[in-house]
Amino acid sequence: MTTASLPAAAAATTPERRRRGSQGPVNSSPPVTRRAQTRLGLILVAPVIVMTVVFFVFPLANALYYSVVDFDGIDPNPQFVGLANFQEMFLDPEVWHALGNNLIWIIIGTAAPLVIGLLVSVLLWTTRAGTSPYRVIFFLPYVLPGVAIGIVWGWIYDPVSGWLNQALTVVGLGDLARGWLGDPNLALYAVLATAVWASTGFVIVILLSALRNVDIELVDAARIDGANPAQRLWYVILPQIMPVFLMVLTLTLVGGFSVFDIIFIMTGGGPAGATNTIGTYAYSQAFELSRIGYGTTLALLITVLSVPVAVFLNRLQRRLSLDGSGA
Amino acid sequence: MANTTLGSATKRRTDTRPAATDERTDLARMRRLRKPKPQVGRHVLLAVLALFTLFPVLLVISTTLKTPEDVRVNPFGFFSTISPQNIIDAWTVGRFSDYLLNSILLTVPSTILVVVFSTMAGYTFARLPFRGRTPLFYLVVLGLLVPFFTYMIPLYFQLRSMGLLDTLLGAVLLLTSGGLSFGTFFMRAFFSDLPVELEQAARVDGASELQIFLRVMLPLARSGMGALTVFTFLGNWNNFLIPLLYLPGGDFRPLTSGLYMFTGGRSLDIGPLAAGTLITILPIIVLFIVLQRQVTQGFLSGAVKG
Numbered sequence: 183m184t185t186a187s188l189p190a191a192a193a194a195t196t197p198e199r200r201r202r203g204s205q206g207p208v209n210s211s212p213p214v215t216r217r218a219q220t221r222l223g224l225i226l227v228a229p230v231i232v233m234t235v236v237f238f239v240f241p242l243a244n245a246l247y248y249s250v251v252d253f254d255g256i257d258p259n260p261q262f263v264g265l266a267n268f269q270e271m272f273l274d275p276e277v278w279h280a281l282g283n284n285l286i287w288i289i290i291g292t293a294a295p296l297v298i299g300l301l302v303s304v305l306l307w308t309t310r311a312g313t314s315p316y317r318v319i320f321f322l323p324y325v326l327p328g329v330a331i332g333i334v335w336g337w338i339y340d341p342v343s344g345w346l347n348q349a350l351t352v353v354g355l356g357d358l359a360r361g362w363l364g365d366p367n368l369a370l371y372a373v374l375a376t377a378v379w380a381s382t383g384f385v386i387v388i389l390l391s392a393l394r395n396v397d398i399e400l401v402d403a404a405r406i407d408g409a410n411p412a413q414r415l416w417y418v419i420l421p422q423i424m425p426v427f428l429m430v431l432t433l434t435l436v437g438g439f440s441v442f443d444i445i446f447i448m449t450g451g452g453p454a455g456a457t458n459t460i461g462t463y464a465y466s467q468a469f470e471l472s473r474i475g476y477g478t479t480l481a482l483l484i485t486v487l488s489v490p491v492a493v494f495l496n497r498l499q500r501r502l503s504l505d506g507s508g509a
Numbered sequence: 510m511a512n513t514t515l516g517s518a519t520k521r522r523t524d525t526r527p528a529a530t531d532e533r534t535d536l537a538r539m540r541r542l543r544k545p546k547p548q549v550g551r552h553v554l555l556a557v558l559a560l561f562t563l564f565p566v567l568l569v570i571s572t573t574l575k576t577p578e579d580v581r582v583n584p585f586g587f588f589s590t591i592s593p594q595n596i597i598d599a600w601t602v603g604r605f606s607d608y609l610l611n612s613i614l615l616t617v618p619s620t621i622l623v624v625v626f627s628t629m630a631g632y633t634f635a636r637l638p639f640r641g642r643t644p645l646f647y648l649v650v651l652g653l654l655v656p657f658f659t660y661m662i663p664l665y666f667q668l669r670s671m672g673l674l675d676t677l678l679g680a681v682l683l684l685t686s687g688g689l690s691f692g693t694f695f696m697r698a699f700f701s702d703l704p705v706e707l708e709q710a711a712r713v714d715g716a717s718e719l720q721i722f723l724r725v726m727l728p729l730a731r732s733g734m735g736a737l738t739v740f741t742f743l744g745n746w747n748n749f750l751i752p753l754l755y756l757p758g759g760d761f762r763p764l765t766s767g768l769y770m771f772t773g774g775r776s777l778d779i780g781p782l783a784a785g786t787l788i789t790i791l792p793i794i795v796l797f798i799v800l801q802r803q804v805t806q807g808f809l810s811g812a813v814k815g
Contacts, residue, residue: 215712215718216638216639218717218718219636219637219638219639219718220637220639220640221718222633222637222718222719222722223633223637223638223639223642224639226629226630226632226633226637226722227629227630227633227634227642227645229626229629229630230626230627230629230630230649230689230693231630231645231648231649233626233682233685233686233689234648234649234652234686234689234690236686237664237682237683237686237687238651238652238655238660238686238690239648240667241660241661241663241664241667242655242659242660242663244660244663244666244667245659245660245662245663247663248662248663255666302558305551305554305555306555308551309548309551309552309555310548312552313555315559316555316558316559317805318797318798318801319559319562319563320558320559320562321797321801321804321805322562322563322566322794322797323562323565324808325743325747325793325797325804326566326747326790326793326794327746327747327749327764327765327768327789327790327793328747328749328765329749329765329766329768329769329789330569330768330786330789330790331565333768333772333782333786334565334566334568334569334786335565337568337572337779338565338568343583345564345568379562379565383562384808387805387808387809388808388809391809439656440656440657440658442658442750443749443750447749447769461658464658464662468662469662469754474662474666477662478662478663481656481658481659481660481661481662482659484656484658484659485655485656485658485659488656489654489655492654493654
């Protein structure tokens, strides 16, 4: 959850960069100051650089190495296999199946929280009083650990005495009752519903803060001109919060590539691999089958797929922001 | 908040406002007078949504409070009996007391390290220019773009050869390094927004660069450090993969992976499992409710910045 949110936050960095060139306090400083700044700067930055090199750059470089060897985790001199891992990846039907699941996850897992989040945030925004408890409640699932969420939703989906089946029986839809997480055709969607429950609150709170900057007079003017609520939302409100909307889109979308926790906890990729995504498949290859080289290659695929998307969406968002719509 | 993009946007708005204020408040008042209808429907809808959101949490609490017999007969129905037995079982037999202690031992030091290191580096990247600084910054921020997955497997073998696998120190260092990219990025943005004049005035008064950092700039960054602390604490407390992968022995297992391991093999122990879940989420819920402003602000500014 949190890890998933980080990449996009990072992706959203760039505008700062360009401001820097023009206004840096540097140029005017005398050499003495500059030397002192360099000295202090190097000292202050050292811990972060050391940590980054040891626990990020080094393993990342190793990942590239692992992807071209056949490493079982024990052999100190694994055999070089060239691009065989990549070749196997493209020919492995389970990879394509897992990628398909990632795609479903990305589409529904992005669209549903955004749509629900937009509707609820507008509902909160247009409600005059007493909305702050709701904001707290809606955000709460987002700070809960995935393990706890997975366990409780597992109970809700329980085939025998789970709340979902009991509720279906009560409203006369008892025929639909089933073991939600045990059904290969439904398990992925059941887990997705849980993820939507867990992440929508985040969308609500972010969009709500963006809505505070929306010009109410424009909305009123549209109302007077006869625009219905849907038209007001689509043509008046949404364009004004577009940059923030795109930012949330980036966050959830990029998170969709590297989804792991919730699936791993709720189904472990099962039943029979039905809910595997690239993340859980890479994990099981590496840590359950000791196919370290292949597992690492699969994990690299996640990066290769997600980074360009993050960069593209970030560019788009920046362009919109520069058009001056408030965010 | 004033440091975030959102915040400054809000400020900009309010700043430009006064000129037109009279008309606007009049308009607003007229609107309110024209449509005084109570928004009952909305509140009902919101209450239903809130109940749906809270339902799983209520389910955990309810199941925890039941007697073990009640859980066996009707595992997920709402509680009709009250007993501390499940909590006692989870705490002792389920080893959740150990897990809680380990969660604290992992989360507190790593959070402190993240905040201290990120503040130092963030200040440098915002205020202390030197040759080669920009590539270093990109290197640090690259950690935000690359998913942890990509290097989690090699990291396992690296830790093993460093002798840090299955040690508290190793896991704390990983949790720390995992938070540094975001923390540095966040604190840099915070320091960048502080006025240059303060720093220049202190320099004219003869303050050393270190004094400027410690005495002038650091006190101003307190709210940013606070938000980063809460944000990092939550992230590290909830972290599942790092303890799962790098603390396999179980001696230092925290709540998250402890809870996961507890589900494996004895899924029938619903009562203690519920109690364990409650022990895991209770600190988070309390922290969230007490500091909810900082939490949401932290997430917001983290996400929106830039």
